[in-house]
Amino acid sequence: MEKKVLKCITDIEVVIYLILMVILIAILIFSTLELAYLIIDALFFDDTMLKLETKGILAAFEFFLLILIGLELMETIKSFLETRKIQVEIVIILAIIAVARKIIIIDPMTITNDILLGIGVVVFALTAGYFFIKKADSLTPEHAAEPKKE
DSSP states (O other): OHHHHHHHHHHHHHHHHHHHHHHHHHHHHHHHHHHHHHHHIIIIIOOSSGGGSHHHHHHHHHHHHHHHHHHHHHHHHHHHHHHSSOOHHHHHHHHHHHHHHHHHHOOTTTOOHHHHHHHHHHHHHHHHHHHHHHHHHHSOHHHHHSOOOO
C-alpha cells in the first residue's frame, strides 16, 4: 500500500514539474520575442536617442539576464526530471547569474556601503560554494577511497 501511495505522489510531482516546464517555456519564448521586438524597435523605428542612453542599455541587459535565469531554471527542472536529484551546481550557477544581474542593474547613486558589503559576501559565498562543488566533482572514486598519507 505504501509503495502505491509513494508512486502516486511521485507521479503527481512529475506532472507538476512538466506543467511548470511548459509554462516556463512559454514565458521564455514570449520574453525572448519581446526582447527582440524592443531592440529592433529601438534601433530602427524609435526617432529619439533614448536607445543610446545608459538606462536603455541596462534595461536590455536586465531583460537578457532575466531570460538567462529562466533558462537556467528550466535546466534545473530538466535535470531533476532526468536524475531525480537536485543539481546543486546548477542552482548555484542560477544564484550567481541572479546576483550578477542585480550588480549590473544596481543604481550607483542609491547604493550604500552595507549593500555593497552584503553583495560582496553573497558573491564570495556563491563562488566558494561553486569552487568546492567543482573540486568535489573532480575527485574520482579511487581518490576518495584512498587513505591520506601522513
